[in-house]
Amino acid sequence: MELKVLGQDGAAAAGGCASSGCGGSSDALAHLPEAIRAKVHNHPCYSEEAHHHYARMHVAVAPACNIQCHYCNRKYDCANESRPGVVSELLTPDQAVKKVMAVAANIPQMTVLGIAGPGDPLANPTRTLETFRQLSQKAPDIKLCVSTNGLALPAVVDELCQHNIDHVTITINCVDPDVWRQDLSLDLLEQPPDQGAQGRRDLD
Secondary structure (H helix, E strand, O other): OOOOOOOOOOOOOOOOHHOOOOOOOOHHHHOOOHHHHHHHOOOOOOOOOHOOOEEEEOOOOOOOOOOEEOOOOOOOOOOOOOOOOOOOOOOOOOHHHHHHHHHHHHHHOOEEEEEEEEEEEEOOHHHHHHHHHHHHHHHOEEEEEEEEEEOOHHHHHHHHHHEEEEEEOEEEOOOHHHHHHEEEEEEOOOOOOHHHHHHHHHHH
């Protein structure tokens, strides 16, 4: 399967932040409705221009995951590498909020706070939502984001909407379902077999 690289028009892409892989240029956002552009214009994950002027921060409050990707080895951490599923410091919601407030007080350009792991945030709904609840009250100007595989999203989407979260990223690790099945094992410890099978179909 050949995937076309968008935005290059046959020319060699420039490196670094000039490339289409680093945020989105204003042209890349031009097709979006004005309301959406207003939300992402100062979000460094979505806007190349914002990437140069605003800061983002992630807090690791979500250790559990509801799937097991074969490339994700969570048994150990190493200070000399960065891998999916591991983190050197796992925070409680209270610790995460305290850290965010301290960083925001010293770096006013910090406009975005995200939770993306080290597991799946929505597989840890109590920890994730408590962090968001406190931050939406104590720092309402900070944009709140969550990244998830989407399996648990239907169960918590209403509560996400209550906490000023307007950026939700659903990860797509593969575009070919057959390849994805080979790379994935669903964690069935807390799911009946029929739900596990449905979860695999949902991910397909």
